[in-house]
Amino acid sequence: MPIVAPSLLSADFLNLQKDCDMLNASEADWFHLDVMDGSFVPNISFGFPVIERVCKATEKICDVHLMILEPGRYAEAFQKAGADILTVHYEACTHLHRNLQQIRALGMKAGVALNPHTPVQLLGDILHDIDLVCIMSVNPGFGGQQFIPHTIDKIRALKHMIHDRGLSTLIEIDGGVTLDNAAAILHAGADVLVAGNTVFKSPDPVQSIAALKRL
Ligand code: DX5
Ligand code: ZN
Numbered sequence: 001m002p003i004v005a006p007s008l009l010s011a012d013f014l015n016l017q018k019d020c021d022m023l024n025a026s027e028a029d030w031f032h033l034d035v036m037d038g039s040f041v042p043n044i045s046f047g048f049p050v051i052e053r054v055c056k057a058t059e060k061i062c063d064v065h066l067m068i069l070e071p072g073r074y075a076e077a078f079q080k081a082g083a084d085i086l087t088v089h090y091e092a093c094t095h096l097h098r099n100l101q102q103i104r105a106l107g108m109k110a111g112v113a114l115n116p117h118t119p120v121q122l123l124g125d126i127l128h129d130i131d132l133v134c135i136m137s138v139n140p141g142f143g144g145q146q147f148i149p150h151t152i153d154k155i156r157a158l159k160h161m162i163h164d165r166g167l168s169t170l171i172e173i174d175g176g177v178t179l180d181n182a183a184a185i186l187h188a189g190a191d192v193l194v195a196g197n198t199v200f201k202s203p204d205p206v207q208s209i210a211a212l213k214r215l
Helices: 016-025 048-056 075-081 096-105 151-164 182-188 205-213
Strands: 003-006 030-036 061-067 085-089 109-114 132-136 170-174 192-195
Touching: 003 170, 003 205, 016 048, 016 205, 030 048, 048 061, 048 075, 061 109, 075 085, 075 096, 085 096, 085 132, 096 109, 132 151, 151 170, 151 182, 182 192, 192 205
Parallel strands: 003 030, 003 192, 030 061, 061 085, 085 109, 109 132, 132 170, 170 192
Antiparallel strands: none
């Protein structure tokens, strides 16, 4: 069964308690929390006060996706806010190895996200230091965008790299995941499906999560 990680970016920010309760009662495995700084991506989302409250409101895994420059400056603060997994962008880290070591030293799982133009092959020398690779299947910054089809080839290539090295790194797909394309994404080798609009804009979010789990 895939790991399903609904993205709070598409939740109702005036009723976060309601959406957290819904996710807690659902088969969702993780809460995916998107942090945007208005510099690395052309949008600003939410920060520590929201993350702290949301992580307290659940016993599910808090999967924090940082779309920010200089993530190392804030790693400890995200750990304190309740992050279990902290994902930084390859394109935002000059010293990626150091960033990953810092995240693991703080007791969190370390993730690396790749923009659509960044080849998975660039991770060859760092893969053994990564717990999760988040392949962006849209350009980061906004929910509700169209899935970029070439992502499927990237998933296949990364799966081979992980297998060849005997690793158990998880592959997460983020952006434009729907009930129509999720089966192909999983078939290519993905382990984690992030879903924003597919869950929160659905008439029955709990049912949509259950449907993603059963693909
Ligand atoms: C985009 C975010 C995604 C977003 C996905 O920058 O990283 O997590 O919430 O939303 P959907 O599933 O609607 O494309
Ligand atoms: Zn995300």
